[in-house]
Amino acid sequence: MKKIILIAIVIIVIIIAFFIKTNYKIFNLGNNISNKSADEIEKYILDINSYELTSNITIESNKNTNIYVVKESCIKENNIFKQEILEPENVNGVSFIYDGTNLKVENSKLNLSTMYENYPYIGENTITLMSFINDYMESDETSISENDNEIILEAKLKNGNKYIAFKKLYIDKNTVTPTKLEIEDITQKTSIYILYNEIKINNLQKEDILAFKLKDILNDI
DSSP: OHHHHHHHHHHHHHHHHHHHHHHHHHHHHHTTTTTOOHHHHHHHHHTOOEEEEEEEEEEEOSSOEEEEEEEEEEETGGGEEEEEEEESGGGTTEEEEEOSSOEEEEETTTTEEEEETTOOOGGGOTTSHHHHHHHHHHOSEEEEEEOSSEEEEEEEOTTOOSSSOEEEEEEETTTOOEEEEEEEOTTOOEEEEEEEEEEEESOOOHHHHOOSOHHHHHHHO
């Protein structure tokens, strides 16, 4: 009888051990992203190939404050980019689309568009997420810090000016996605504040941004 009880106990212990081991593996797999170190998260952000996001942009000046809601899409390869203004109402429908060579400025409300051939690199648009990545990689002065919930990447712009001199990107530790971008002037006062509401990373194709052929449009103008 004692032998049977002992065997039963051993079997129960084995089952419990197997259960714990299996669930531990599942737990680790499910939380693999959130367990990344600050350096791993930095590398992940700098290696972003494409993204689509919606943001609230607040621009402070000496005279007033302007707030915009913007939808932004970007593919790093060939510098393909689209930025569409959703709010305020008076500029809703205005978009900027860049195919790597040409820039199209469009107003869908008024059914107007203007094409600029051989336009300089659109990445100079300083408020985009991709511009932060480029500025961070080019900067000679960067730092990484963290709090309980976020990793913060900071960079002093190599070619900054008195209005735009520093940038800080905040990244959620659990989802490893950017939550906000702060752009500061030379005194490190925030002049532009960007809050990311929705963001999808590395799932865009060229056709998702360029739903038309710019070269064909150029021929029709």
